[in-house]
Amino acid sequence: xxxxxxxxxxxxxxxxxxxxxxxxxxxxxxxxxxxxxxxxxxxxxxxxxxxxxxxxxxxxxxxxxxxxxxx
Numbered sequence: 452x453x454x455x456x457x458x459x460x461x462x463x464x465x466x467x468x469x470x471x472x473x474x475x476x477x478x479x480x481x482x483x484x485x486x487x488x489x490x491x492x493x494x495x496x497x498x499x500x501x502x503x504x505x506x507x508x509x510x511x512x513x514x515x516x517x518x519x520x521x522x
Contacts, residue, residue, distance in 0.1 A: 458502035465501075476501050 465472045479500040483489045489496070 455498070455502070458505070459498045461505065462498055462501045465505075472501060475504070 462472075462476070476497045480493050480496040483491065483496045483500065484493055491499075
């Protein structure tokens with residue numbers, strides 16, 4: 452729950468700063484809600500997918516750091 456709140460705050464901050472991130476959120480929301488007909492609200496779709504992308508980037512960077520230290 453805390454991760455969702457922090458992710459939502461981070462998403463809103465980034466969305467306010469970067470237009471590309473806002474376009475990504477709008478596109479994924481359209482795909483999830485309108486095209487795939489998933490039974491979730493637009494607000495949830497706008498938060499969950501971009502946060503997942505950010506978390507994926509964070510994990511990827513962390514793993515790269517771990518690999519560079521062990522090598």
